[in-house]
Amino acid sequence: MCIVTTSIAGISAAAINTALAVGAVSAGTAGYMQYQSSRTQKNMAAYQEDVANANAKAAQEAAGAEQRMAEWEHLDLSRRALQETGNARVQYAASGLSLASGTPAQFLSDIADTYDLDSRKLDYNTSQKVYQRKMQAYNYSTQATGYGYQKHSINPGLNASLGGISSGLGGFASGLSIGSRLFPKEAGA
Numbered sequence: 001m002c003i004v005t006t007s008i009a010g011i012s013a014a015a016i017n018t019a020l021a022v023g024a025v026s027a028g029t030a031g032y033m034q035y036q037s038s039r040t041q042k043n044m045a046a047y048q049e050d051v052a053n054a055n056a057k058a059a060q061e062a063a064g065a066e067q068r069m070a071e072w073e074h075l076d077l078s079r080r081a082l083q084e085t086g087n088a089r090v091q092y093a094a095s096g097l098s099l100a101s102g103t104p105a106q107f108l109s110d111i112a113d114t115y116d117l118d119s120r121k122l123d124y125n126t127s128q129k130v131y132q133r134k135m136q137a138y139n140y141s142t143q144a145t146g147y148g149y150q151k152h153s154i155n156p157g158l159n160a161s162l163g164g165i166s167s168g169l170g171g172f173a174s175g176l177s178i179g180s181r182l183f184p185k186e187a188g189a
Contacts, residue, residue, distance in 0.1 A: 045150040046147075049144050049148050050144075055136075056137045056138075060133070060134070060137045062136075077122065081112070081115035085111050092104040
């Protein structure tokens with residue numbers, strides 16, 4: 001550190017040395033604290049980016065799961081339609097009715113229409129759920145990108161330097177004020 005031995009502009013050398021010491025300590029402390037804070041912020045942004053990416057992946061997988069569940073529900077719906085149709089044919093045939101015309105044909109047509117509507121409803125609901133999951137994935141992916149930009153924009157070294165300089169200047173001014181009160185310039189010096 002520089003030691004001043006002569007007074008400058010009416011301020012004693014001891015006051016200037018006090019100001020320099022306070023400024024140096026202030027700069028070092030502030031720089032270190034700013035570096036630690038910036039490093040923590042950068043690590044937090046990296047963590048949040050990882051979490052958002054994991055959430056996006058989970059949402060994509062959930063969309064695929066919704067689609068696979070719908071395929072199983074379609075198979076079950078188809079099985080139930082075939083089973084109900086078969087049961088109705090057996091009952092009509094056991095009664096001696098013709099399945100080609102009249103009420104039995106209309107009933108079998110109604111069964112097919114009902115299951116067709118159920119199938120369409122299942123398709124619609126599935127498309128809505130899959131769309132929602134994909135939008136969640138997109139939103140999480142967008143968040144991850146934002147956290148990535150934040151992580152890359154934080155420079156702990158630069159922040160520490162700027163914080164140290166700023167604090168050092170403030171500390172120097174404060175030290176000069178304290179030093180001037182503690183070590184007033186002697187008369188005639």
